[in-house]
Amino acid sequence: MTKPTWDPAQYLRHAGHRARPFTDLLARIPGPPGDRPRIADLGCGPGNVTALLAERWPTAHITGYDNAPEMLDAAHTGHEGPTSGGGHLDFAHADVRHWTPAEPYDVIVSNATLQWVPDHADRFPHWIAALRPGGTFAFQVPDNIDAPLHALMRDLADTPRWRSRLAGVLRRTDSVHTPGAYLDRLARLGCATDVWQTTYLHVLPGDDPVLDWVKGTGLRPALTALADDAEARDAFLTEYRDLLRQAYPSAPYGTVLPFRRLFAVAVKGT
Template sequence: MHPDAHPASATPSASAPPPAATWDPRQYLRHAGHRTRPFLDLLARIPDPPAGAAPLTVADIGCGPGNVTALLADRWPNALITGFDNSAEMLDLATERYAGPTPGGGRMDFVAGDATTWTPDPARPYDLIVSNAALQWVPGHPGLFPAWLDGLAPGGTFAFQVPKNFDAPSHVLLAALCDSPAWRDRLAGRARRDARVLEPADYLTLLENLGCEADVWDTTYLQLLPGEDPVLDWVKGTALRPVLTALGDDQRAIDTFTTQYRDALREAYLPGPHGTVFPFRRIFAVARKPAAQS
């Protein structure tokens, strides 16, 4: 998810609630090809609705800048799709680029909504609820699944993918730097999200226990990133955002922290003749709700 932020006007204590991250959709989209590929792999496993059914109704939770939401309209041209996000910056770009009628007779809309509190209306069920690389920002998100499944029509699908690379050097080094003596007063705990994402088998058990037919898998992508300091450029669009937000308008601190993190990443990810390899593990789940009994 992409929550709005407030700049820190004073140095917060380590026990203060962390400010929510400010998001930069254009920075996020700098690696759009690599970021989109997992969603395409997820989308390929989502079943079509029954033949002759009314236009598909879809909720995209944590839609971000809308680029993957648009892929739903490519798959189901007459679908009625609503993207939800709690970042004004992301919603503005999504609305500017994609909102309105689609060429196939459907429609895309983008509205404010936070995954931590969003609940579908059971009186207006969705055929598909999907979430792409958002739930890792939501503590306790498995506890949301029962209500989301209740908001699906019989035979509907809930599908999501989340990163599971929090033990990678990119994240370990970031968390260690935040917790180091020089930064812990301002940044302790700002980069830790490892406990929020379950293992594939745990998602499978949970979804099956909720009465779904579930398909769960994981993949590690060996992403080949071009340019100088490409891993730093990648995390500037995601994992680094809460840290930069916590530093507020203190540009000197931002520059110092970023330089220290960059130097650590350079040692961990050595460039090769064709770019820098950045392994990235992701977990996928597609859960089908039972159809109505005839």
């Protein structure tokens, strides 16, 4: 898989829809022990959902970690600083593939990031070990790699016209594990674990909104691979757009994008 370059403005075009799963996850995280909890957000992106952590726990010291300079720039500019309850929100560069906490944490969260991290479940023991007793590790990931927006993208990339440019570029079909696999892995680490799935029916406005959505996330590796050839990039987008129009037809009220996500909340034993 190609390491994508990110466009915070494109990502935030559907910020409300993208933030909803995180608010649902946040509602299931128990209050951390202590009056001034230490919280980490792995894969913070432009910081808009990290800021929701500060609203939930305004006395906390919260650090959002990301390895995309574009996203970190947006996070620093838009959200960094003191919080309403005397806490602090800051951001730092880190690669989730190798991040090992250097201090104890009360909450470690990750929002729509681990699907980009190969073998991410192998990192769980390191993160759970860094939690204080009673602390929580919680994450949500897209669980729709078999959905038309991804399947059509992969099929198109594998056609003779595009195979030489896009082979091995896109996210793998095994990038997210089954709910049972996550439950087993976290429970064996001594955590009280809750895992569930939710399918959101996002109603998107405008022309070709599914293409606009995926240009901010799943399509980024392909756009990165074709960045040096604007003609090829536009041709690929046109072919993909036509396929998406058939798979996600518009209605008078908008275009419906069904989107399944997987959630896990693991509370470390006391």
